[in-house]
Amino acid sequence: MEHTETSASSTTGISRRHALTMAGGVIAATALTQTTGFAAAAESQNADAIVVGHGLAGLVATAELAAAGRKVLLLDQEPEASLGGQAFWSFGGLFFVDSDEQRTMGVKDSHDLAWQDWQGTAGFDRGVNDPAGQDYWGYKWAQAYVDFASGEKRSWLASMGMQWFPIVGWAERGGGLADGHGNSVPRFHVTWGTGPAVVEPFEKKVRAAVASGKVTFKFRHRVDELVTTGGVVTGVRGAVLEPSSVGRGKPSSRTVVGDFELRAPIVVVTSGGIGANHDLVRQNWPARMGTPPKFMVTGVPAHVDGRMLAITQRAGGRIVNPDRMWHYTEGLRNYDPIWPGHGIRILPGPSSMWFDATGKRFSSPDIPGYDTLHTLKTITDTGYDYSWFVTTQKIIAKEFALSGSEQNPDLTEKNIWMLLSRIWQTPEPIERFKAKGADFVVASTLPELVTGMNKLTGAGLIDLAGLKRQIEARDREIDNPYTKDAQVMGIRNALDYPGDTLSRTAAIHKILDPNAGPLIAVRLNILTRKTLGGLQTDLSGRVLGTAGTPVPGLYAAGEVAGFGGGGVHGYRSLEGTFLGGCIFSGRQAGRAAAAAL
Numbered sequence: 001m002e003h004t005e006t007s008a009s010s011t012t013g014i015s016r017r018h019a020l021t022m023a024g025g026v027i028a029a030t031a032l033t034q035t036t037g038f039a040a041a042a043e044s045q046n047a048d049a050i051v052v053g054h055g056l057a058g059l060v061a062t063a064e065l066a067a068a069g070r071k072v073l074l075l076d077q078e079p080e081a082s083l084g085g086q087a088f089w090s091f092g093g094l095f096f097v098d099s100d101e102q103r104t105m106g107v108k109d110s111h112d113l114a115w116q117d118w119q120g121t122a123g124f125d126r127g128v129n130d131p132a133g134q135d136y137w138g139y140k141w142a143q144a145y146v147d148f149a150s151g152e153k154r155s156w157l158a159s160m161g162m163q164w165f166p167i168v169g170w171a172e173r174g175g176g177l178a179d180g181h182g183n184s185v186p187r188f189h190v191t192w193g194t195g196p197a198v199v200e201p202f203e204k205k206v207r208a209a210v211a212s213g214k215v216t217f218k219f220r221h222r223v224d225e226l227v228t229t230g231g232v233v234t235g236v237r238g239a240v241l242e243p244s245s246v247g248r249g250k251p252s253s254r255t256v257v258g259d260f261e262l263r264a265p266i267v268v269v270t271s272g273g274i275g276a277n278h279d280l281v282r283q284n285w286p287a288r289m290g291t292p293p294k295f296m297v298t299g300v301p302a303h304v305d306g307r308m309l310a311i312t313q314r315a316g317g318r319i320v321n322p323d324r325m326w327h328y329t330e331g332l333r334n335y336d337p338i339w340p341g342h343g344i345r346i347l348p349g350p351s352s353m354w355f356d357a358t359g360k361r362f363s364s365p366d367i368p369g370y371d372t373l374h375t376l377k378t379i380t381d382t383g384y385d386y387s388w389f390v391t392t393q394k395i396i397a398k399e400f401a402l403s404g405s406e407q408n409p410d411l412t413e414k415n416i417w418m419l420l421s422r423i424w425q426t427p428e429p430i431e432r433f434k435a436k437g438a439d440f441v442v443a444s445t446l447p448e449l450v451t452g453m454n455k456l457t458g459a460g461l462i463d464l465a466g467l468k469r470q471i472e473a474r475d476r477e478i479d480n481p482y483t484k485d486a487q488v489m490g491i492r493n494a495l496d497y498p499g500d501t502l503s504r505t506a507a508i509h510k511i512l513d514p515n516a517g518p519l520i521a522v523r524l525n526i527l528t529r530k531t532l533g534g535l536q537t538d539l540s541g542r543v544l545g546t547a548g549t550p551v552p553g554l555y556a557a558g559e560v561a562g563f564g565g566g567g568v569h570g571y572r573s574l575e576g577t578f579l580g581g582c583i584f585s586g587r588q589a590g591r592a593a594a595a596a597l
Helices: 015-036 038-044 055-067 085-089 102-103 110-124 134-150 152-157 195-211 279-282 306-315 372-381 393-399 416-423 428-436 446-457 465-477 486-495 498-503 579-596
Strands: 049-052 072-076 093-095 189-190 213-219 221-229 233-243 254-261 268-270 325-333 345-347 355-356 386-392 440-444 519-531 541-542 552-557
Touching: 015 386, 049 055, 049 233, 055 072, 055 085, 055 195, 055 268, 055 579, 072 221, 072 519, 085 195, 110 134, 110 355, 134 152, 134 579, 152 579, 195 213, 195 498, 195 579, 213 279, 213 393, 221 306, 268 579, 325 372, 345 519, 355 372, 355 465, 386 393, 393 428, 428 440, 440 446, 446 465, 446 519, 465 486, 486 498, 552 579
Parallel strands: 049 072, 049 268, 072 213, 233 552, 268 552
Antiparallel strands: 093 189, 221 233, 233 254, 325 345, 325 519, 355 386, 386 519, 440 519, 541 552
8 A cells, every 4th residue: 555745745835634625625515515505594504513522523623613603503411511521531642753752852753654653553454445445534544644643733732832741652562563563663742731731722712612602512412313304414403411510520410301403504423432331342342352351441431322323323324343442451440430430541661560360471462561452352362351460669650650631630730840759759649549449469578469369359360389480580581681581672672762761661670679569469450442433434524324425414523433534543553643533533524514614
């Protein structure tokens, strides 16, 4: 598959990406004008556009529509407290290519290297060259997104006031081949202020549009149907839910107090994925990922239920790649949950030893931070739905980070002194989980640790002699600056990167070194998170039908559209690409819809 370079033309100043967006808007405008006759229907319209879902993609699309002078109704079944959706709870990681932060850290990145990594990770194989193929538009969205991440993405977001932590993280280090899965270089840029700071600039734009009369919020409006007239989407119907004062992310009432029908020539669906709907997750779970776990923790609020996928499908939209999903293997049960089954992910450095439920050590690429879905399959193949980290206090102090804006008060609150305290102490949220979390075992000796591990599960699966033998074998590899142990190689490789040395990798040491203790075992649960497939869209964000042609009047963006095209990530993610996918697809859909009007 060839890739044509997309740098801006020196003579026209128009990039391929901009040309595609502009062309998409013109095509959409022509098709909709021919089909609907806007002028005749104007008197019955409630707005120029309806956006369903007030998460990040919905806010971006709404901001773009309003900036173009369009009147927008922004609907969501949740109360105002949850404005911003899942993005608010995120770590705020964004994927940039050849950024200022990378160059400062000595990282040499390029568009070509990023595109190589994306293709090797995505593994597009479902009709990339066939307009009817499931991967046809996902591949085109991937090209456009890598162009965006290599080009204007950082400067555009910076112009809105966003900033990033100067040390770039290295997530998803891959499966071991240069042209295979994974990031060849660090690309995970943590937003200063985490998820709330990603949401903030777009929320400000939308609230300003509300103040000027361009946007109207419709909280507690649950869409149950897309209205179609002669094959054209012309509005939405649904239920008005009773007012709710619950806090952000907490489950809200589903008591119906009325109904509604709203009309507009454009409907943009930005309703998110299926991560909180475990039945739907298991229904779509592919055989290549093993047997669906019986127990999973949930990485998203309860309202992320996937309802709008089926609703949009009934209106003619095509769902592609429903079996592609992204779930984490390092989930903790939250001792202070916000939503049902609330799980928190450990973002690990490379040093903890990883064992299955029976105490057998995983081999490469099932190393912390390397290949999420390969490790997920390895875990499910064991017949158990959990695994173990065996680690030390020295390692968790330097290497453990927890997902979620609320778990990183230093970054979220932009508190420099609290951030600097990580140099000499374990972050307080991690210490709280160690003390209160149901998945932690802490002991001064290995026999005590094994006793605690077996007590925690009640299964007695861990054999002391077997675990000791494997740990001692790994520890012997530390005696030399070279090794055959792939994980130890990875630790030494990490320590060659200044960013890891400064903030994410502990000095290499033996697990059984008493000076590094106490010993810690962490039970790791499967944590549901992202939907990688979804509604198929063209590069304008128009939802396509089963025949491959746009459903007139219907657009989609964000996770419900597989972050673009019904699957911009293919089978796997490079990380830092979910928030960015919401931003890019929301922008594309909002601008194209505005042009179509």
